[in-house]
Amino acid sequence: MNLDDELNVLRDIPLFSGVDPAPLKLLAFASDRMIFQPGQELFRQGDQASTAYVILSGSADIYHDIDEGQEKIGEAAVNTVIGEVSLLCDKPRKTTVIASSTIEALLITKDSFQKLMSGCPCTMSNILNGLGKQMSETS
Numbered sequence: 001m002n003l004d005d006e007l008n009v010l011r012d013i014p015l016f017s018g019v020d021p022a023p024l025k026l027l028a029f030a031s032d033r034m035i036f037q038p039g040q041e042l043f044r045q046g047d048q049a050s051t052a053y054v055i056l057s058g059s060a061d062i063y064h065d066i067d068e069g070q071e072k073i074g075e076a077a078v079n080t081v082i083g084e085v086s087l088l089c090d091k092p093r094k095t096t097v098i099a100s101s102t103i104e105a106l107l108i109t110k111d112s113f114q115k116l117m118s119g120c121p122c123t124m125s126n127i128l129n130g131l132g133k134q135m136s137e138t139s
Contacts, residue, residue, distance in 0.1 A: 001056055003028055009056055012079050018129060027116045031106040036099040045096045049086030050110040058103035063096045087113040
């Protein structure tokens with residue numbers, strides 16, 4: 001997958017759908033590509049967070065820690081952002097995410113995301129609008 005492919009994936013994600021192509025391309029360029037093998041943790045509930053992942057290929061299971069161990073509460077597939085709350089605030093992770101197949105993902109840092117948002121007010125507004133839509137679909 002090349003930079004233009006990554007840009008197209010980002011544009012298909014509601015969180016980034018309203019962002020102009022130029023700053024979005026900079027975000028894709030600034031993001032690291034990561035590979036996770038089946039069974040590998042992307043992150044663990046309770047960890048301090050400052051990154052999010054965009055799944056380019058593969059899938060992951062999302063778990064919530066309970067007294068008896070872990071309870072599966074969802075799945076994340078291609079074109080999904082996971083851990084996006086960490087880009088906005090300094091809160092510990094609320095879930096554990098484990099690769100259920102080989103995953104190729106973009107790692108987006110809080111710093112890169114904040115630079116994107118501070119680039120222009122319309123970018124920030126579009127991202128917040130996308131985040132609001134995403135939150136309304138999950139509540």
